[in-house]
Amino acid sequence: MLNLPNTYQRSGLIPTTASIIFLGILSNYCSLHTANAISKIDGNKNFEKEIEYSQVFRILWGRRAFIFTQIAFFCCIMCLLIASIVDTAQVMDQIFAHRQEGVSALRILGGSVDIVNWNSDDCLQKEIETGECIPFFNEKDGSLLLSYGYIVSAIPFVPMSFMDLKVCTAFYNVLICFCMSFYNILHSRRKILYSKSLDSLFYWL
Numbered sequence: 001m002l003n004l005p006n007t008y009q010r011s012g013l014i015p016t017t018a019s020i021i022f023l024g025i026l027s028n029y030c031s032l033h034t035a036n037a038i039s040k041i042d043g044n045k046n047f048e049k050e051i052e053y054s055q056v057f058r059i060l061w062g063r064r065a066f067i068f069t070q071i072a073f074f075c076c077i078m079c080l081l082i083a084s085i086v087d088t089a090q091v092m093d094q095i096f097a098h099r100q101e102g103v104s105a106l107r108i109l110g111g112s113v114d115i116v117n118w119n120s121d122d123c124l125q126k127e128i129e130t131g132e133c134i135p136f137f138n139e140k141d142g143s144l145l146l147s148y149g150y151i152v153s154a155i156p157f158v159p160m161s162f163m164d165l166k167v168c169t170a171f172y173n174v175l176i177c178f179c180m181s182f183y184n185i186l187h188s189r190r191k192i193l194y195s196k197s198l199d200s201l202f203y204w205l
Helices: 004-011 013-039 053-061 063-099 125-130 148-160 165-186 199-204
Strands: 103-109 112-118 144-147
Touching (some): 004 013, 013 053, 053 063, 063 103, 103 148, 144 148
């Protein structure tokens, strides 16, 4: 989702919006297929039983299938969460860096702790054009970084971790609509309807 503004700007309004609609419809049918499979369990035609995703595999194919799907589902969710947190933090760091003279982070390496700075002026023009101008991307010495972006990202994420799925989904949908509306209003004067360069769109897909 964080790549959507860049995708709209590079690929255009029409292809990007059409792709979002297509993925939404595809995701809807996938969810309906999963719900239909769960309803086929004996005695669960109207969803009277509380059967989760992996429970279907346990009932149909045994304990090994249950353990495998549970581990696979957990790994997929963890990868998605970690990637989302990192992307959000990097976007926030970029915002801070453009608003100020740069952005700072607390670096922990071994037993030492120090402050490192990043500025978008350090990026090459090619990195800016390809979207590879990422805060602290060159810190590859195995150090741990705690930047402003991670701290700001934790402010909404921590309360959401105590909410149930329905509330989080509703909050997420409202946030997506707000972000897309805000972006379209902000860039209404230089909006691109269609672009022949769809590389960013395919990368986002």
